[in-house]
Amino acid sequence: MTRTPALPVEQAGATWSGCHTFAARELLRPRSIEQLQEAVAASTRIRALGTRHSFNDVADTDGSLVTVQGLPERIEIDEQGGTVTVSGGTIYARLAERLGATGWALANMGSLPHISVAGAVSTGTHGSGVQHRNLSDAVRAIEAVTADGTLRRWTREEDPDFAGRALSLGALGITTALTLDLVPSFEVRQDVWFELPWAALLEHLEEIMGAAYSVSVMPDWSSRERAGKVWLKSRTDAWDDALDPARFGARWARTPHGERAEGQLPHQTDQGGAPGPWWQRLPHFRPDANPSRGDEIQTEYFVDRRDGAAALAALRDHAERFAPLVLVSELRTVAADDLWLSPAHGRDSLGIHLTWANDPAAVLEVLPVIEAALAPFAPRTHWGKWSTLPGEAVREQYPQLPAFRALAEDADPTGKLRNDYLERMLGLGRG
Numbered sequence: 001m002t003r004t005p006a007l008p009v010e011q012a013g014a015t016w017s018g019c020h021t022f023a024a025r026e027l028l029r030p031r032s033i034e035q036l037q038e039a040v041a042a043s044t045r046i047r048a049l050g051t052r053h054s055f056n057d058v059a060d061t062d063g064s065l066v067t068v069q070g071l072p073e074r075i076e077i078d079e080q081g082g083t084v085t086v087s088g089g090t091i092y093a094r095l096a097e098r099l100g101a102t103g104w105a106l107a108n109m110g111s112l113p114h115i116s117v118a119g120a121v122s123t124g125t126h127g128s129g130v131q132h133r134n135l136s137d138a139v140r141a142i143e144a145v146t147a148d149g150t151l152r153r154w155t156r157e158e159d160p161d162f163a164g165r166a167l168s169l170g171a172l173g174i175t176t177a178l179t180l181d182l183v184p185s186f187e188v189r190q191d192v193w194f195e196l197p198w199a200a201l202l203e204h205l206e207e208i209m210g211a212a213y214s215v216s217v218m219p220d221w222s223s224r225e226r227a228g229k230v231w232l233k234s235r236t237d238a239w240d241d242a243l244d245p246a247r248f249g250a251r252w253a254r255t256p257h258g259e260r261a262e263g264q265l266p267h268q269t270d271q272g273g274a275p276g277p278w279w280q281r282l283p284h285f286r287p288d289a290n291p292s293r294g295d296e297i298q299t300e301y302f303v304d305r306r307d308g309a310a311a312l313a314a315l316r317d318h319a320e321r322f323a324p325l326v327l328v329s330e331l332r333t334v335a336a337d338d339l340w341l342s343p344a345h346g347r348d349s350l351g352i353h354l355t356w357a358n359d360p361a362a363v364l365e366v367l368p369v370i371e372a373a374l375a376p377f378a379p380r381t382h383w384g385k386w387s388t389l390p391g392e393a394v395r396e397q398y399p400q401l402p403a404f405r406a407l408a409e410d411a412d413p414t415g416k417l418r419n420d421y422l423e424r425m426l427g428l429g430r431g
């Protein structure tokens, strides 16, 4: 089969933060599902690229990258079923804005709404909240072009392997659309505590992480006394139950009338306690601004929430080694799920996130220190962020990995959708 001549081809480029340059020889941008099918069928090596917000080579290939962002947009709400079917290349900001005009909401969002739905669910992207699972868990149906160019659809109800499909690191096909669970719309207010002492955080971690609908702690590893700020995203209909930070030796951020809350940066969503729609409060970053800094590297490790305080204490013992390189750190919770490759598989998890200065050599030197400190807690790494964990250490954390490998080998016998990353991390050979 020959490639359709009109298929737009671009340079592969680099990840959003620039810390990985793609080895792929080109980026294909099909304009129709048929054009995508032809491109996949004609390729010997091809991988999907989302909005490039992963930090490592998870998306890369030595063949072609393909984006579904040029396909016609779909955002179709099923009022009866309480779901939305969305094209895979759609970004959360666009989806949320459209849902915002209805009585529906997504239960949770990641820190940035700039990412594509297909890319986010492929890596287990998560927000925070002791009750909330990652974004992949909201997937109820998947439409994808498989390795042989066939367009297929799977549903949670009918497919016995569905727990292996949404969070699949691009190894099973090029996702063209996803059906997601919705919840009735709700309002959120965001408030901030300042000066939380480390001692209180370690002693009351569970209570603090459960203090609102979604809680993020932003620890300061350079201080022995003060862990720092806590961002609380509370449903306005549960605000009366809010905890007093004075109980933990912290205080509310000051919110001068008509001004940004104390410490809030221009690219962040409102932190001054003003009620607003879920989609303007759950993400940390405003859709119309650049998220985070850009010139950075990110890592995130997940441990069992019950081990959270012990894991943080173990990391603190090495803080002198790594704190000077840390730009921002964040602790979030992700509820347990049964997705085969989920970092929260089978355990309620604490995510320990670190945003690093873009100094790859220095970061690569301290990651083994962090990983050794966390080793007693069986850490799982975020699939889209950096880690130096050896493949065996990664693989032993996923009891369903053999089932996933069988699914991938069956879906793609010649390994055209596989890459170095999948071989290194999952032991998935390229046929």
Ligand SMILES: Cc1cc2nc3c(=O)[nH]c(=O)nc-3n(C[C@H](O)[C@H](O)[C@H](O)COP(=O)(O)OP(=O)(O)OC[C@H]3O[C@@H](n4cnc5c(N)ncnc54)[C@H](O)[C@@H]3O)c2cc1C
Binding pocket: 016, 017, 047, 048, 049, 050, 051, 052, 053, 054, 055, 058, 059, 060, 068, 088, 089, 110, 111, 112, 115, 116, 117, 118, 119, 120, 121, 122, 123, 124, 125, 126, 127, 169, 170, 171, 173, 174, 175, 176, 291, 292, 293, 382, 384, 385
């Ligand atoms: C500033 C910043 C903040 C972040 N905040 C968070 C956060 O709050 N929580 C969190 O968990 N993560 C966070 N991340 C990480 C990010 O959410 C994930 O790396 C996510 O996968 C990025 O989605 P993407 O669309 O950019 O996908 P890409 O990075 O482009 O691709 C990721 C993977 O998805 C696959 N993929 C993409 N599109 C498709 C498709 N159509 N079909 C099949 N496979 C596909 C790719 O092959 C690749 O394996 C953050 C990243 C940045 C840069």
